[in-house]
Amino acid sequence: MNINELLRYDTSVNTTGCCPKFDPAGWDDQALHLRDKPFVRAGTRSVMYVPQDMGEVFARVFRHIEQAGASGEDGVLVMSRDLSPTNAEHLFAVSKPVPEEQMTTLSGDFVTKVFEGPYERIGQWRDELAQRVRAHHAVPGDVYFFYTTCPKCAQAYGRNYVVGIAALEPGA
Numbered sequence: 010m011n012i013n014e015l016l017r018y019d020t021s022v023n024t025t026g027c028c029p030k031f032d033p034a035g036w037d038d039q040a041l042h043l044r045d046k047p048f049v050r051a052g053t054r055s056v057m058y059v060p061q062d063m064g065e066v067f068a069r070v071f072r073h074i075e076q077a078g079a080s081g082e083d084g085v086l087v088m089s090r091d092l093s094p095t096n097a098e099h100l101f102a103v104s105k106p107v108p109e110e111q112m113t114t115l116s117g118d119f120v121t122k123v124f125e126g127p128y129e130r131i132g133q134w135r136d137e138l139a140q141r142v143r144a145h146h147a148v149p150g151d152v153y154f155f156y157t158t159c160p161k162c163a164q165a166y167g168r169n170y171v172v173g174i175a176a177l178e179p180g181a
Contacts, residue, residue: 150176
């Protein structure tokens with residue numbers, strides 16, 4: 010893939026009126042090469058890793074991204090990671106700065122892996138993703154997850170896809 014090119018997220022099927030139905034085709038074992046790629050950075054509160062204010066935070070950030078005309082051509086990519094049992098970080102890919110939101114950039118090479126199942130498997134998925142990184146002769150760096158649908162939409166569609174995104178650090 011080209012520098013800062015994201016994977017295509019087809020949002021055309023949306024029978025819930027909330028989250029589009031995720032098609033995992035083309036998302037597994039893909040490489041992302043980011044160089045100063047702009048992202049909105051937002052935090053959420055959790056209780057023992059269970060998000061408490063994710064809906065409000067995501068609604069605010071998506072509203073500001075839309076108002077700024079900063080949605081990327083490839084669709085939505087939100088990379089999330091737990092910083093502690095009480096805090097999580099979410100990076101929303103954008104095409105330009107978004108007023109009223111904290112901006113950051115991300116650089117590095119990443120590999121993806123598509124998972125399907127309940128969120129409780131995150132620990133297992135993190136281990137599988139680390140194996141995938143080592144198969145690329147690298148050391149696992151930061152690990153993010155793209156939760157492709159909210160729990161209600163995952164139930165409506167009958168599948169809960171989560172995309173793991175791990176940084177490839179040289180050295181293995």
